[in-house]
Amino acid sequence: METLLILGAGGFGQMVKETALQLGYKKVVFLDDAAKGEDVIGMCCDYMLLHSEYPVAVAAFGNNRTRLQWTDKLIEEGYEVPAIIHPSAIVSPSAVIEQGCFIMQRAVVNTHTRIERAALINSGAVVDHDSVVCAGAHVCLGSIVKANCTIESGRKVEAGEVIFSTRRKIEGADSRCLEDAVYAFGFGPQCSYVKPFGEGHINETYAVYMPDPDGTDVPLYVLQRVNINVFKNPAQVMENIFGVTEYLRDVIRKEGGDLDRETLSYIKTKSGDTYFEDDQGQPWRCLHYVPNSVCYQQVERPEQFYQSARSFGHFLMQLGDYPAESLYETIPKFHDTVKRFHDFEAAVRKDVKNRARLCRPEIEFVLSREKDCGVLMEQLQKGVLPLRVTHNDTKLNNILFDGDTGKGLCIIDLDTIMPGLAANDFGDSIRFGASTAEEDEPDLDKVHFDIHLYELYVKGYLEMANNVLTPEETKSLPWGARLMTLECGMRFLADFLQGDVYFKTAYPEHNLVRARTQFRLVKEMEEQFEEMYEILKKYR
Template identity: 30%
Template sequence: MELNDIVIEFIGTDNYELSPITDGLINTTYLLEDKDQGKKFILQKINNHVFKQPDVIVNNHLMINEILRSNNYQFQIIEPIPSLTQKLLLEDTNGQPWRMLSFIENSVTFLTAPSLPTAFEAAKTFSYFLTVVNTEQLPALEDALPNFLNFEKRVADYKSSLKNAAPHLREKAKAEIEITNQLLSLPDQWIEMEKNNQIPKRIIHADVKISNILFDQNHSPLAVIDLDTMMISTILYDFGTMIQSYTNTTHEDDGSAQNNFNPEMYEAVKKGFLFYLKEKLTSTESDNLDYAAQVAIYIQELRFLTDYLNGSVYYSTKYPEHNLDRTKNQLELLKGLREYLGV
């Protein structure tokens, strides 16, 4: 099916308007307006090079939604919407899967936290979301991204990319490679804690950037979105990536950023994250929050650099040095965090 056929299969009319939403790094997303019904939806092409089993993320999404509904979840829930033939996924002529999701009117998103109160509310919202989904018995979520949080593999992948990179890429990233190599042992403690079962397995969102919360016009949270990466792992990752997302005073594409870590934002996010979770975390989890923030930023930097050295085949890029600029930005953020923590 062509794109027009897919739209008609979902909404039953060719009287529609598609507007691209360009914030995402992985999937291709559109705002779809059904002109006949006056309704809006999210239409999304799932990147099946990343999500190799798209049906898994759909099933996980449905399972998480059911947990939220059964626990009187207070925010709005994004619902997968079936086609006219009751299919949640449709394939185009290239074998790419498409889905349609509910759209929340009068909502806004932020690429960076606009204020300390908004950052606190966002972190508090994720704290509540994680509290609700982590019931006494973990559901049978399937792994949509095998090895996504396998940090040993992330390090090994980086070393392989460094070994096999084109010489001109290694030369351009020379300074970043040197800093990265100096910090290569940073994830070791995390890896050991997981191997020794020192940190409990929990349901995590795994992509808790501030752009994955919808806000109303007054910056009050409306919904947690993008449940594709939901998995069972350590909640330390969600805290760490929250810090990686919220405390950056610049966009992650800004390779010239200086002093881009905001310590006040760090404390606001930490307070919000602990709002509902403080009494649920183990002492090991609580004691390693600051460490988790460092590791999460470092791993994201490592992934950007790995992709750059591989020729930028994973993340969407707009120019040749895009992933290198992202790498520089994350290294500057990590530098600021470590200075603030005194490590």
């Protein structure tokens, strides 16, 4: 730092000279069209003539447009154009300070802020984190630019003025509620776009895309609006989820696993809440996206079903010591099959949409199995079966699989984490995964209970959970398969009778079609029930 050529010898230029000398420049001279003095060695137009003698130069004009124009001319000429930062200024190491900027006495430039070329941050001004001061702008004496703001090129922020962040439009956020949620979790300033994500029946889900270090937009977060028609107390739902996932992180850490991929990681709002409530009273929650993961809607290869069995068995094992009684029952009596039967009877009796006439055989199918509905609940009430931390929606599509190895990675969709029976979780997996067709297949000739897939699941599940389950719990597993399938069919059919208020539907008979597939599976399980027990004995 031997010499510095300053274009502009006015009051601001003199401030820059003093700062330059404090920074260690040995000789500082000016070019100015009007000022006179020993240190003024020419007019501004002489800058090209003096380049070889003074290779380092800045443009120190108070006028924003003039300062930016001359800075660009110096850069174009090939000058080294440094940023001049006063020794008393506080500048974050992560801030980006471009050529020809001036950061004056006691100014503060905070974390991840960008100060573009020829911008001036004057004495005592504060530019808070994640803000951008564009080229040629001037943040005047003592003014404050708050976090996540953008000061446009050439703008002057007056002395003492406070600039608050203003929202920018986020592509894909087609409602104010969604946009509010993006900002509530702190993603608004950086978010590239959002778009619908997943194929769930209950909640509204979006992937939040953010730029990575290379500037490529990638999904980093998942944002969900929770269906309060189903989950009427979202605070309890989120308390259960945070409690279980934080516990799982500790278990996974002890196992030497990958904390970022083997359990969901939920994040809180900027205000520290477990969820955000929009102005419509709808709750939103957010979690980290799990990269290089795959979710399957249907068993495509037997290995997938086996891996899902190991995943849910491992999930039960990991939570074996978690106090199930500490969890909220967020949907009371969710898998109380006796209650579900009585709810179904009420839906038939009321027939509010006059649909019972369309499904008499299906109604009779359920009513004839009333006694079956109490088998597991009676064992729970007698203390034969213990309460566990259960997922309560153990379909194949609630597991993320590793995109490279095909192995189960992570259990997802944790809304229904509650105290429950191991048999219910096991049974829900069987009713979904051991079917030869999707649960809304209209052609029942394609719908069958695959006993070989059942055996594969039993093998994988007991490989992971056998040491946790009691002997009576293990014996209850076939009943779990049979009753969870019946219960699910009842729920589909009851929702059809009530006007499709719970499950998302694509056409008027959608829930009826779903119910019929479940009842076909129940019938075939009943026919093969003894064989289901014999298979269980092989792997106990």
